[in-house]
Amino acid sequence: MEQQFISNLSTTSFSIEEGSVNAKSPSNIALVKYWGKKKNQIPTNSSISYTLTNSYTETELKFKKKQSDNFEVEVYFEGEKKDSFSPKIITFFERIIDYVPFLKAYKFTVHTHNSFPHSSGIASSASGMSALALCLVQIENNLGANLSEEESLKKASFLARLGSGSACRSVFKGLIEWGENNFIKGSSDLYGTKYPDTEIHEVFKTFHDTILLIHEGQKSVSSTVGHNLMNNHPYAERRFVEANENLEKLIPILKNGDVKAFGELIEHEALTLHAMMMMSNPAFILMKPNTVAALEKLWEYRNETDRQLYFTLDAGANIHLLYPASDALEIEIFIEKELKAFCQNGNYIKDKVNF
Structure with missing residues (x-):
């Protein structure tokens, strides 16, 4: 199933010298919890969560062409440079390089902030990783991937999961289910699935x-x-x-x-x-x-x-x-x-x- 998320871009597609994209992603609160996971951020059970309205992360991702064959990331949180945040982003990039082939072709600068106080106990890793994943899919489309809106959201959810499991549920609005089961159509361990609004009172x-x-x-x-x-x-x-x-x-x-x-x-x-x-x-x-x-x-x-x-x-x-x-x-x-x-x-x- 992961094969569907392999990018169709080749190295010759990385023609844009520099640019920036933006994304806004909500935090979420699980109603049925997942607690425990397998290798590669696979959940041990299904879960479902509400996404929130006023608690969200906004991220601007700047990218600039470079020659070195490594990951290069700078992170600014609430306007302040945070060197301690960069290793987590690089670990995330290492996990997703097979699906996002341009990560070593550009230097990335992340500017991110939350609408809620840091350390307030709201899951900022979910909204933060979700916003970053949405930015990366935008860049992929700008480079010529031409994913549909549905394909883009599904891929962003798939990528976000590899950064923070519950982040896959922050890509969509409404009630979001995650984890493969036999009673919700389209459920998957690999990405979140929007629960149909027509089935919600x-x-x-x-x-x-x-x-x-x-x-x-x-x-x-x-x-x-x-x-x-x-x-x-x-x-x-x-x-x-x-x-x-x-x-x-x-x-x-x-x-x-x-x-x-x-x-x-x-x-x-x-x-x-x-x-x-x-x-x-x-x-x-x-x-x-x-x-x-x-x-x-x-x-x-x-x-x-x-x-x-x-x-x-x-x-x-x-x-x-x-x-x-x-x-x-x-x-x-x-x-x-x-x-x-x-x-x-x-x-x-x-x-x-x-x-």
Whole structure:
């Protein structure tokens, strides 16, 4: 299957001396989580995520012809040169050189920035790698590849996955599935697949996502390390099966608009993710005391009011509050009055799903 992403460009096609391209790519939040991966960024189970509206990365990629046969990359983040970022980009280039043959023909300068604070706990690697992959496909087309829009997005998703697994889900808008299974048409381990809008009830297309920034610093254990700890995890195989089962259960829920069933499933997924971390060897905990306190306050509020407020967690301490637009006014008053106190420096981000 990877053969479809081999470029049709030859070295004689690299005729453009210099130029620049731009891309904007959203962050995403997984509803059914993937935790654990195989060689070459292949997921151990299927996953599905919302892409967000206000949390995104914008990247400008400048390129200039050179003679040396090596990778040459400079990275500027928020206007400041970041030499520490370059090795990660070069590792990414090494992985994708078979599919992007012009990478050694040009010197690249990356100018990138996020709409959200750095180290805010939003997955910037997903939006960042996705934006970079979109830029590379633009250059390929400028050099004469002539990929269609559908082919370009699929290739960008394929490339982004090789930089950061979940980045393959940030290439598209809406709900994005990743991981081959027998119940979603077109699903693949190699790239994300846009879940059909016609199979999603309108209530789920207007969901809000308010992100409580419980902890804005570096995580104690990186996602890469966490994924690797699934390799010898005593409960890993059952978890992989359950994730696929949960995704299959989600399909009719998305269709019929059952918000309560949706919320119960995504909360179970979030807590299962963190339970797997606590049962790893060595064990680790990414939630903070204020994460637990905020969740208890949320549950108390929901029991008292019957408001449709639910949560998910990524691999970190911060909480994504998910709720339909119809309940947004009352819920956002509650967030400001009650949940803001659990956030570091009182910070939270108001966002919504991107359809």
